[in-house]
Amino acid sequence: xxxxxxxxxxxxxxxxxxxxxxxxxxxxxxxxxxxxxxxxxxxxxxxxxxxxxxxxxxxxxxxxxxxxxxxxxxxxxxxxxxxxxxxxxxxxxxxxxxxxxxxxxxxxxxxxxxxxxxxxxxxxxxxxxxxxxxxxxxxxxxxxxxxxxxxxxxxxxxxxxxxxxxxxxxxxxxxxxxxxxxxxxxxxxxxxxxxxxxxxxxxxxxxxxxxxxxxxxxxxxxxxxxxxxxxxxxxxxxxxxxxxxxxxxxxxxxxxxxxxxxxxxxxxxxxxxxxxxxxxxxxxxxxxxx
Amino acid sequence: xxxxxxxxxxxxxxxxxxxxxxxxxxxxxxxxxxxxxxxxxxxxxxxxxxxxxxxxxxxxxxxxxxxxxxxxxxxxxxxxxxxxxxxxxxxxxxxxxxxxxxxxxxxxxxxxxxxxxxxxxxxxxxxxxxxxxxxxxxxxxxxxxxxxxxxxxxxxxxxxxxxxxxxxxxxxxxxxxxxxxxxxxxxxxxxxxxxxxxxxxxxxxxxxxxxxxxxxxxxxxxxxxxxxxxxxxxxx
Numbered sequence: 001x002x003x004x005x006x007x008x009x010x011x012x013x014x015x016x017x018x019x020x021x022x023x024x025x026x027x028x029x030x031x032x033x034x035x036x037x038x039x040x041x042x043x044x045x046x047x048x049x050x051x052x053x054x055x056x057x058x059x060x061x062x063x064x065x066x067x068x069x070x071x072x073x074x075x076x077x078x079x080x081x082x083x084x085x086x087x088x089x090x091x092x093x094x095x096x097x098x099x100x101x102x103x104x105x106x107x108x109x110x111x112x113x114x115x116x117x118x119x120x121x122x123x124x125x126x127x128x129x130x131x132x133x134x135x136x137x138x139x140x141x142x143x144x145x146x147x148x149x150x151x152x153x154x155x156x157x158x159x160x161x162x163x164x165x166x167x168x169x170x171x172x173x174x175x176x177x178x179x180x181x182x183x184x185x186x187x188x189x190x191x192x193x194x195x196x197x198x199x200x201x202x203x204x205x206x207x208x209x210x211x212x213x214x215x216x217x218x219x220x221x222x223x224x225x226x227x228x229x230x231x232x233x234x235x236x237x238x239x240x241x242x243x244x245x246x247x248x249x250x251x252x253x254x255x256x257x258x259x260x261x262x263x264x265x266x267x268x269x270x271x272x273x274x275x276x277x278x279x280x281x282x283x284x285x286x287x288x289x290x
Numbered sequence: 291x292x293x294x295x296x297x298x299x300x301x302x303x304x305x306x307x308x309x310x311x312x313x314x315x316x317x318x319x320x321x322x323x324x325x326x327x328x329x330x331x332x333x334x335x336x337x338x339x340x341x342x343x344x345x346x347x348x349x350x351x352x353x354x355x356x357x358x359x360x361x362x363x364x365x366x367x368x369x370x371x372x373x374x375x376x377x378x379x380x381x382x383x384x385x386x387x388x389x390x391x392x393x394x395x396x397x398x399x400x401x402x403x404x405x406x407x408x409x410x411x412x413x414x415x416x417x418x419x420x421x422x423x424x425x426x427x428x429x430x431x432x433x434x435x436x437x438x439x440x441x442x443x444x445x446x447x448x449x450x451x452x453x454x455x456x457x458x459x460x461x462x463x464x465x466x467x468x469x470x471x472x473x474x475x476x477x478x479x480x481x482x483x484x485x486x487x488x489x490x491x492x493x494x495x496x497x498x499x500x501x502x503x504x505x506x507x508x509x510x511x512x513x514x515x516x517x518x519x520x521x522x523x524x525x526x
Contacts, residue, residue, distance in 0.1 A: 165393045169382040175344050176380035180394045181368035181443070
């Protein structure tokens with residue numbers, strides 16, 4: 001039983017990390033219908049800038065803040081220079097964002113060097129708590145807490161705030177929301193920046209958890225995030241959380257009990273969901289560029 | 291004559307390769323309800339979309355209170371006090387009636403709240419179904435929501451596109467009564483193919499045909515001109 005609980009906690013922590021990456025993407029891909037394959041690059045930049053600012057300023061929280069600011073800036077530039085000319089054209093979005101992903105990856109090597117970089121765990125989150133035979137690693141508990149807080153904030157903002165209503169309405173009918181006096185282009189830039197900042201924050205939180213970061217990590221995790229968004233249902237924050245937890249738990253349990261399956265379990269889950277619920281576990285309709 | 295509230299001057303609008311509006315001219319005086327009449331495909335909806343900047347004119351001009359808004363973004367045009375009720379009503383289907391109204395409110399001041407209250411008195415169904423998703427309303431209720439939403443902000447000019455389309459006669463009567471009350475508060479441009487409704491509400495008319503404004507005048511003149519009605523509106 002203790003083993004099961006330990007694995008479950010690890011799986012939830014992994015799921016929360018995936019949620020942090022996927023939550024930004026579900027805003028960009030799900031709500032704005034932009035296929036942003038550079039999203040993983042923002043995750044990697046978040047990891048690098050988080051570690052950079054943490055080490056430079058000797059403050060973990062400032063490291064996270066540095067990653068968020070980096071994500072906001074890169075998100076703004078990505079929207080302005082890369083995505084804006086290709087709104088509404090998925091083929092062009094795939095081509096240009098994939099290209100930009102490679103640019104972001106190579107730029108990391110130029111700025112931070114080509115070698116793997118160690119990512120220290122902050123002192124306050126080192127070690128673990130023991131509750132009976134159950135081991136709770138402090139940093140994983142922290143990740144779970146951050147993931148939950150971000151979920152509640154994002155869900156509440158989208159569901160209840162005026163800006164959340166505007167974003168949802170803008171996705172359903174872009175012409176109409178403009179005819180009601182809303183500058184939807186500006187709103188979409190802000191959504192893109194927030195989505196990018198979430199990816200960067202995910203990267204910064206992931207770094208101490210893995211202990212080392214490398215430039216290509218964005219390529220791997222970007223695809224992972226897309227799969228979670230598809231499983232969860234495009235544009236759905238609760239769907240992304242559920243899918244991320246599902247994937248995190250499935251990966252952790254299969255890695256322990258059936259390691260041979262752990263590489264493909266995410267694909268199997270996606271396959272099953274697409275067969276029985278092609279719209280994903282949760283779905284908000286009206287996802288279009290109308 | 292005083293400066294018109296709205297003036298469209300030699301406007302040409304293309305949608306993809308199609309030349310929809312061809313040198314169209316018309317004026318709307320403050321306080322009047324002006325009808326845009328014509329057969330399907332005459333360019334009535336495109337005219338409203340051109341005024342709103344959703345299909346901007348490629349040449350010519352659109353003036354509001356003397357200000358050229360031809361190249362102004364749609365959201366800025368809306369902020370100048372232009373309300374728009376599109377042909378498909380433009381309801382945000384997954385948002386509740388209340389959320390549809392809230393998202394439209396540019397301000398949450400007392401004046402806006404008063405207009406909201408007034409709209410809810412005008413359309414009691416909206417109050418009744420306040421928490422119901424817009425997509426689950428009947429056609430008439432969607433039309434009422436769309437009109438109320440366009441009018442919730444301070445509106446100098448309200449553009450309404452075929453509000454009677456697809457509605458039962460009894461519901462059309464309700465919409466007519468509502469627009470009659472609204473026209474006491476603001477200037478209205480109404481696109482309508484239902485001549486009964488047009489005749490009940492209109493002060494002036496413009497007939498569009500193949501993207502051109504071919505006739506205009508007061509409704510009384512149109513009523514007396516059987517030839518015009520037969521030729522351009524298929525009535526008589």
